[in-house]
Amino acid sequence: MNNTPNEQPSNVSMSQNTITVYGTGTIEATPDITSAVIGAETSSKSISEAQRENAETIFEIVKTMHNKGIPNENIQTSDYRIEEEYTFENNTKQFLGYRVTHLLTILIEPVKKTGEVLDAAVASGANSISSIQFKVKHPDQYSQKALTLAIEQAREKARDIARSLKITLPKTPHQIIEIESSSPVYRMLSQYQGTPIQPGQLTITAQIKMVYTYPT
Numbered sequence: 001m002n003n004t005p006n007e008q009p010s011n012v013s014m015s016q017n018t019i020t021v022y023g024t025g026t027i028e029a030t031p032d033i034t035s036a037v038i039g040a041e042t043s044s045k046s047i048s049e050a051q052r053e054n055a056e057t058i059f060e061i062v063k064t065m066h067n068k069g070i071p072n073e074n075i076q077t078s079d080y081r082i083e084e085e086y087t088f089e090n091n092t093k094q095f096l097g098y099r100v101t102h103l104l105t106i107l108i109e110p111v112k113k114t115g116e117v118l119d120a121a122v123a124s125g126a127n128s129i130s131s132i133q134f135k136v137k138h139p140d141q142y143s144q145k146a147l148t149l150a151i152e153q154a155r156e157k158a159r160d161i162a163r164s165l166k167i168t169l170p171k172t173p174h175q176i177i178e179i180e181s182s183s184p185v186y187r188m189l190s191q192y193q194g195t196p197i198q199p200g201q202l203t204i205t206a207q208i209k210m211v212y213t214y215p216t
Contacts, residue, residue, distance in 0.1 A: 018174070019212045021157040024205065025149025029142045031134035031199040034114040037078060038121045039103035039128045043085060047098045051082070054100040057125040064124040065106060068117050074107035103128065109137070111199050134199035146206035147178065154210040167214050175211040 040057040044050035065075055080103070085096040108117050111134060118129060136142060155173075162169045 017213055017216060019158055019161050019169070019214065021154045021161070021210050021212075022179075022207065023150040023152070023154030023157065023210065024207045025146040025151075025153065026206075027142050027146045027149070027204045029136045029139075029202045029204060031111050031136060031202055032109060033135050033137045034108040034111050034199070035131070035133045035135060036106050036108065036114070036118065036129060037103050037131040038106050038118070038126050039079070039101065040126060041099060041101045041128055043097055043099045045097040047082065047100075050098045050100040054102050058102050058104070060124040061104065061121055061126050064120050065117070068113065068120055070106060070108065070117070074109075076105050077102065078105040079103040101128070105131075114199075134202070136202060139204065142204045143206065146204045147208065150206045150208045151176065151210070154208055158210065158212050162212075162214070169212045169214055173210045174213045175209075177209040177211075179207050179209050 038061060040054050040061065042050050042054040042057065044053065062075060066072075079101060081101050083099050083101070085099050087094045087096055106117070106121075108114050114132075118132075121129065158169060158173070
């Protein structure tokens with residue numbers, strides 16, 4: 001059976017002297033690390049004043065992160081910018097001042113500390129928290145497990161077909177192709193509203209195509 005470019009692969013297909021099967025493996029993983037973007041936005045008529053206030057706030061945030069056991073390597077600047085602020089009154093552009101934004105990407109582990117760390121960041125002056133993502137620290141080990149399950153499923157399908165047709169398959173398939181593999185689908189909070197944090201589970205999926213040849 002041949003698939004056209006727009007068709008999804010069928011569950012099982014056969015052609016002369018070959019058996020082609022597809023397998024899917026799915027693994028659920030518990031997040032063990034949180035990534036959050038934490039920062040400060042300050043505004044002033046004076047650009048140097050806006051920068052000074054921002055730097056002081058960021059210093060307090062970083063000090064608080066250290067006090068919560070987060071090392072320097074888990075704290076990284078992800079955005080720093082200075083923008084002019086304007087308003088329009090009676091179709092006239094009015095200069096308001098400068099806004100300085102400094103955002104830090106913080107890696108928090110274990111996940112259970114997330115609420116505590118975010119609360120502490122707010123208490124130390126952070127007025128911007130976004131992009132809270134729950135991740136697994138070593139996703140490759142889960143991807144490998146999902147791939148193993150996909151291969152086992154495809155192999156079992158091929159054995160079932162071989163038994164039905166009363167043919168003998170070789171121990172090793174002629175071809176194995178990984179046609180799809182997804183990294184963990186990170187769970188994300190769109191808005192932080194306080195301490196309760198529920199990371200849930202992450203899903204990792206792998207799909208393979210396996211081809212066996214058999215004698216006539």
